[in-house]
Amino acid sequence: MPKNISRNRSAVISSESLSLDLYRKLYMTRRAEEFIIEYYHEDDMKTPMHMSMGEEAIAVGVCHALGLDNQIWTSYRTHAAFLAKTEDTEQFFGELYGKVTGVSAGKAGSMHLADPSKGYMAASAVVASILPSAVGMAFANKSNATGHISCVFFGDGALDEGVFWESLNLACVMDLPVLFVCEDNRLSVHTPTHIRQGYNSITDVVSRFSCTVIQESTTDVERIHTITKEAMNTIHTTRKPVFLHLECYRYLEHVGINEDFDAGYRSKEEYEQWYEWDCVKLQRERLTNQGFSSADLRKVESVIDNQLLTSIRKAQAAPFPQPEELYRGVFYEAD
């Protein structure tokens, strides 16, 4: 359960534009996945879907704070991170439909969405395998004095892999500007934490390394945005990595577009407790408290709905890539 969300209306101090910008991204991400659910049965999107639904506040809060210049790396659960970082719904749906208009010309699918031109460097389907790349990017950032932060998103299941600890160790020992973001839903596919990990607290163990550890259990996108900004300042001032440990809850099955409360590894009641603090609802409520009318918000939402549906229609109409596209972009190509 999220613990530290304030419903005290007078506690809202964020600027309206920030609140609205964050809401737009949250709403876009949620609606994009709702449209995926609506259209997936047509079987035109051939890619397996690892849905972000329920966990969007982390991707949106962190990516909005990072902006375009700082880099991100993620696991296969890419949807929220991609839309939060790029806001490019046409390349998003183009990729899901496997068309040339996709961000990777239709070759990557849902699990490998990325756009290096906007700082989304890569996504990997192999658990924890993206961490060394993120650390390598941070080494390049430090060597070239770019001032950029390399941010890597991973689930709590990544901590069960040796490469996580090697990456954390190297980032700490080499003082690299890495923001580690652990999206902890307490599940590795269907396996809960207590039968996977021989320690009680992730943050206790990670805090023994030479880095700053920040822990939150919240679905409040503005809180996540704020602590990300704090983490970025800490990286710049201490020149050490920061480890953000953020609890969250995945609404849908590990892979696929359906609920799976009948699978026996978690309960519907747990979902309902988290849904009370749903990040999209919470941010909409904040905007209402700031004076936005329902009509104002519905106009914002209608514009995004139309944008998403236009992107879907364009993706459906776009051509598939030609065979010669297959090997393009696989290896580095000099200009």
Add this chain to the structure above:
Amino acid sequence: MDTSEVVFETEWFNVERQRHDGIKALQNKPYYRINASDGVIVLAMTLDNQIILVDQFRPALGCRTLEIPAGAIDPYESPEEAAARELYEETGYICENITPLKNGQLMASRLNARLFSFLAVGAVLDSSYVSKEDIKVLLVSPFELKEYILSNQFGQYAAIALLVLADWESDLSLTRPEVS
């Protein structure tokens, strides 16, 4: 959906035969769906709050109808662009204040197209406009439109839903108009 196959195709729509053996009512028999372009419908009002209607011949009904502007969205066009285009093509009016309302289904039992609705306030006639279609433009007050609807002279049901949406999302009072 177990299987699907396009069995009839035209420039404007196709008919798809599907099997849904998992749905009890459809076991062992085909289901036919019409795939068509999404569309827009525009409730446009002039600066003096007159609603812009179009009078045109509808071959499907074999008669002329009174409607508000509407039409299909082109493949690489946004609903907003289509709304402005259809309004101009059918009426010659230009509007800088076109607000998206909701979108929804027209005939969920058979058709998968969406209809996107818009409210256009303060539309102005382009004096250089020349109509390319056999369409007459009428300007009516909200009260006159209500009379048309209640006397069966206006049967575009999507437009009636749009009147409700426009009332909910603006300070207009289109569903309970005063006598003009």
